[in-house]
Amino acid sequence: MKRRPYAGTDCRKALNIQDLARIARRRLPHFVFEYLEGGADDERTLRHNQAVFDDYLFEPRTLTRVGPRDLSTTLLGKRHALPLVIGPTGYNGMLTRNGDLKLAAAASGANIPFVLSNVATTSLEDIAAIEGLNAWMQIYFYRDRDYVRKLVERCQTAGYETLVVTTDSAIYGNREWDLRNFRKPMQPTLRNLVHLLTRPGWIADVLIPDGMPTFKNLGDLLPPGKQSVQGASAVIGQQLDPTLNWDDIAWLRDRWPGKLIVKGILSPAEAERAAALGVDAVVLSNHGGRQLDHACSPLDVLPEARERVGERCQLFVDSGFRQGTEVVKALALGADAIWLGRATLYGLAAGGQAGVEHALEILQREIDRTIGLLGVDRIADLEASALVSRRG
Template identity: 35%
Template sequence: MNEPRTNSRDPSDTRAKRDEVTYPIPEPNSFLNYAELRQLARRRLPRIIFDFIDRGTEDEHALRRNRNALDSVRIRPRALRGGGVRNQATSLFGQNCDTPIIVAPTAFAGLVWYQGELELAKAAAANGMPFCAATEALTPVEEIAAASNGPIWFQLYLWEKEEFTRDLLERVWSSGVRTLLVTCDNSVSANREYNIRSGFGMPLRYSTRNLCDVAFHPRWALGVFARYLATGSVPTFANYPAAYRSSILSRNTKALRYQPIGWDHIRWIRDLWKGNLILKGILRADDAILGAKLGADGVVVSNHGGRNLDGAVAPIEVLAEIVDAVGKQLTVIADSGVQRGSDILKLLAVGAKAVMIGRGLLYATAVGGSSGASRMVGILQRELDIALGMSGCNDIGELDRSLIEMPGVKPMAGWRECRSAVPLPDLDPIPDLDAINSPQIAS
């Protein structure tokens, strides 16, 4: 019998094949998984925006590697244990979270839905998880913080003029944000050729093709773009200094240059920022150690979702080494390529405390605003819950490397000592264990 084919998750497929679906694409807000959601977002968004979100950099090796590396990790489940009430709550920097998922910082999130950043922040708060606002958000950090009753973090890109960065940090602090994430994997701009071809950038480039693209996506054109125009608020980079805050359509954009970031800047930011400091885009243990020595509180092991350095290692390939090096001192978070609850389980089992999701939550916001984002979070939580139960765990604290097999990582490599140990489940309900181990049977 022919198996019905669904979207392949294998990124080594050609793009066309990856998009192949033989089931009808569901109605918005009835998607069942990441692959279905991606199809819906692809339909909803103009191509120029979808590609900006969806694609990687250069030849997209890093993008494919993220998936291949996660897929190559296999789970060795413990039998007959995961049937209880399962718990995925955790705490990050002293704040309780209902799930080990964080909304990753993403530039231009306000383009996928009217005030998309607010929608994402609301969904994050409703689901008890942190939302990380981006420097390149289209909604000011003050508005995001005011609209949410959940934990808000802020991602920082450094500007060339020190005073601009200083002012922004003051705005961030005054809005009540206490966790700052500094992106460390963009000392130079990424080479995203499709953006050059499509005209995506600041400002967006008009062309007949782009106008047709928008015209063929009326729900986006009316629901997002026309709504901005109707409220007289054409999107700008709202966290920029006032003099540089021109609209994404303006030809008179005053260029604001970013500072190529180095370790001295981390020292400078550490002195300036009194809250939690996380370095995002770390892929080496020596860098993580240096970060710890300079006073960072956490790292995000990330290759920027395969969007920056093509050919970069996938985070899960280097996560164990980084956790072993700094897991006692720092909170280690991971991202890039996470699409299923089982991906989250794998990263946590290697030793991450939480994971960030970028594209998945942007697609979800594009499809259904905050309810779309909440639906996607719910799906990931449910998948993680199933993966936990199937692996014989009732709590994410029980995850460890004995549950997984992956190239280069020894089973039970001992990351538990790096974090507060969680006792294994009580063996009392298995009365026959002693009998099985008894000398009579051994003979």
């Protein structure tokens, strides 16, 4: 029997992440929901990110005297309550006012790390100031390397200990919703403006009194007169730098004394090379299906990547995680933690900080129940033998 979807708007009544996605859809203007939900081209990778979980089924052990479950884990030397990280997503202020602050507060409450996007609508200093939060900062390498150098210094001054470099977005993915929903960058079509009128709550929350939120960490990358979101979008497009390569990672490794994470890798050989360069962790990711369509899923390469990097660096994965069962499959295949993109964004759009907290509680309960049913009471005890592969 198919699960009956929740039809209301109270985020606390959501039973699962898909319920939160449905509430988000009811709350957001069409063009904002598509920004959150969409993938690149035909969205094959977006669909594969879900389908890939069917390649593995559980083989539970039942007589193992399971005790209270301990979901805590060590990420880059710090103890955290769950094997989860809220990953970097840009322009969160368009989902709800102060979206980054709400995500970060929920991460802090759940004792998991939060990663601020380079294209965030909150300043990195405001995030660093949140009490008790393990904040990590994501950066892009723009053509203007002087900006990158200054941004890295700014992160150091603000007290960040961990930098994340995203490597899969040096060329912007083909996201057709952008072309369909906007006349020009960030200028919705008439059809979208009419739909916007059906979302007065969102207008009051996000647009009044200041209009569209602006980027707070791009500094002098944006020339005078290009500070608006429209101007900034055009500049970011021109600044993406496809010449990004291993020398840039080595340059950053030399310059940055803290932990360094490379995000966006799908080749086990590249994961191995990153580990050899002294990178502290790799995020196997296809950017949630928003960049290269037909790309494989992190789960397709995770076992080989784990084998190649061994214990030299931590391995994180993202793209497509919506349920605790899926998280547990990735952990059993060798991931140290799972980064969340849309799962917590649905919560954010559905109910602000409370919605994110609810999303994390849902996942926590699902992970707890799943490992218990598998006959395991500690995350560290999960092994590939808990899975049956259908890949032959």
